Amino acid sequence: xxxxxxxxxxxxxxxxxxxxxxxxxxxxxxxxxxxxxxxxxxxxxxxxxxxxxxxxxxxxxxxxxxxxxxxxxxxxxxxxxxxxxxxxxxxxxxxxxxxxxxxxxxxxxxxxxxxxxxxxxxxxxxxxxxxxxxxxxxxxxxxxxxxxxxxxxxxxxxxxxxxxxxxxxxxxxxxxxxxxxxxxxxxxxxxxxxxxxxxxxxxxxxxxxxxxxxxxxxxxxxxxxxxxxxxxxxxxxxxxxxxxxxxxxxxxxxxxxxxxxxxxxxxxxxxxxxxxxxxxxxxxx
Amino acid sequence: xxxxxxxxxxxxxxxxxxxxxxxxxxxxxxxxxxxxxxxxxxxxxxxxxxxxxxxxxxxxxxxxxxxxxxxxxxxxxxxxxxxxxxxxxxxxxxxxxxxxxxxxxxxxxxxxxxxxxxxxxxxxxxxxxxxxxxxxxxxxxxxxxxxxxxxxxxxxxxxxxxxxx
Numbered sequence: 001x002x003x004x005x006x007x008x009x010x011x012x013x014x015x016x017x018x019x020x021x022x023x024x025x026x027x028x029x030x031x032x033x034x035x036x037x038x039x040x041x042x043x044x045x046x047x048x049x050x051x052x053x054x055x056x057x058x059x060x061x062x063x064x065x066x067x068x069x070x071x072x073x074x075x076x077x078x079x080x081x082x083x084x085x086x087x088x089x090x091x092x093x094x095x096x097x098x099x100x101x102x103x104x105x106x107x108x109x110x111x112x113x114x115x116x117x118x119x120x121x122x123x124x125x126x127x128x129x130x131x132x133x134x135x136x137x138x139x140x141x142x143x144x145x146x147x148x149x150x151x152x153x154x155x156x157x158x159x160x161x162x163x164x165x166x167x168x169x170x171x172x173x174x175x176x177x178x179x180x181x182x183x184x185x186x187x188x189x190x191x192x193x194x195x196x197x198x199x200x201x202x203x204x205x206x207x208x209x210x211x212x213x214x215x216x217x218x219x220x221x222x223x224x225x226x227x228x229x230x231x232x233x234x235x236x237x238x239x240x241x242x243x244x245x246x247x248x249x250x251x252x253x254x255x256x257x258x259x260x261x262x263x264x265x266x267x268x269x270x271x272x273x274x275x276x277x278x279x280x281x282x283x284x285x
Numbered sequence: 286x287x288x289x290x291x292x293x294x295x296x297x298x299x300x301x302x303x304x305x306x307x308x309x310x311x312x313x314x315x316x317x318x319x320x321x322x323x324x325x326x327x328x329x330x331x332x333x334x335x336x337x338x339x340x341x342x343x344x345x346x347x348x349x350x351x352x353x354x355x356x357x358x359x360x361x362x363x364x365x366x367x368x369x370x371x372x373x374x375x376x377x378x379x380x381x382x383x384x385x386x387x388x389x390x391x392x393x394x395x396x397x398x399x400x401x402x403x404x405x406x407x408x409x410x411x412x413x414x415x416x417x418x419x420x421x422x423x424x425x426x427x428x429x430x431x432x433x434x435x436x437x438x439x440x441x442x443x444x445x446x447x448x449x450x
Contacts, residue, residue, distance in 0.1 A: 056420070056422045056423070056424070057348075058352075058420060059352070062348070062375070062378070091377075093376065096374075098374045099374060099376075100373060100374040100375070100376055106374075113376045113377055114376065114377040118377075119376060119377065121346060121351075121373050121375070122346045122377070123346070124346065125393075125394060126345060126346060126351075135346055136377070142377065151379050151380065151381045152377070152379065152381075168379060169376075169377060169378060169379070170348070170375070170378045170379060171375050171376050171377075171378055172348065172372075172373065172374055172375035172376075172378065174374055
């Protein structure tokens with residue numbers, strides 16, 4: 001049997017561990033994600049998010065933020081890359097004491113992170129925004145489109161088979177305030193052709209620094225659709241190369257692409273021909 | 286940013302500890318050197334894979350790669366100082382790596398103004414030594430990138446701040 005002093009010590013240790021964890025990261029429990037399907041408000045999955053200091057940073061001035069969406073597999077037809085139906089992430093910055101350079105100049109808040117073709121520091125070689133190779137694609141989504149390559153490739157950020165899509169960032173804290181809003185959004189081929197996307201749920205998060213280290217962090221705080229600020233989102237899109245894009249509302253729809261239809265028609269035709277040959281053969285014998 | 290000699294020693298000690306904890310490669314896989322650049326006040330750091338196997342290194346487009354470099358600078362009889370590259374406001378920032386094939390060299394071009402504290406005033410001949418330090422952590426393990434510390438030989442470079450003799 002444990003001595004009471006040992007129990008007390010163990011309890012105190014557990015409390016200390018709990019406090020340490022509480023001050024180094026915050027988590028938002030799984031939040032239902034709503035979408036409109038055939039005009040009906042439908043829960044299609046859930047979102048988990050976290051924010052805290054990035055503990056492995058030797059300079060102790062970075063945050064570590066994560067977001068993870070899990071689709072209810074009853075709605076798996078809405079996550080289908082082949083038809084352009086995707087759950088992506090849209091991230092904006094609403095306060096920034098020291099924005100990085102985009103095409104040689106820091107954007108003013110609100111702005112989209114990353115900007116079209118990426119930050120100057122993401123280029124190869126870095127900061128060569130005239131001749132350097134862009135470090136991001138030109139879609140407004142946080143993760144790059146499939147095939148762009150690198151860690152940010154959309155394929156590395158989601159699993160259609162598992163119905164998951166995730167995001168992550170480890171931004172440096174400036175001497176002052178830095179605030180983000182990150183949204184899970186839906187896009188399909190039709191919306192993409194109109195340069196539109198449907199935000200489903202968001203969360204705000206951020207922190208402050210003193211120029212050498214982080215001094216506080218906040219969030220994630222869930223932003224429900226009723227509180228979406230579409231003007232803020234549009235201003236963020238306008239700030240760094242995405243003025244043609246628009247956040248919108250409405251049903252999420254996944255219509256098979258023409259190539260999928262061709263495949264479907266070909267399969268049905270092949271099946272029908274096979275059946276008819278079998279029938280003809282059975283009549284002959 | 287100026288750093289004192291005791292901090293240099295502490296920095297290199299930590300680097301040594303990190304190298305000791307390396308799980309993917311050893312310090313003999315990479316060699317770094319410093320060369321004059323193509324223009325005034327410019328220089329290069331070359332990082333070469335001298336091992337018979339491919340070596341992964343963090344890209345300089347993310348904080349893991351960019352902040353891995355430091356310069357040790359000597360001028361005349363003054364004690365050496367360690368300086369870090371200009372601070373970047375990282376926004377989208379996740380670990381990314383590139384692969385150096387056996388014998389491959391990767392060149393990073395810098396201007397003197399990329400290193401706050403490198404130049405003080407006027408024309409200067411400086412002795413520069415580059416340090417490359419990558420911590421061993423779960424990201425490095427997951428990406429299987431090189432971890433440890435290497436430093437270049439001392440190289441003499443001449444700089445001049447515009448408008449001064």
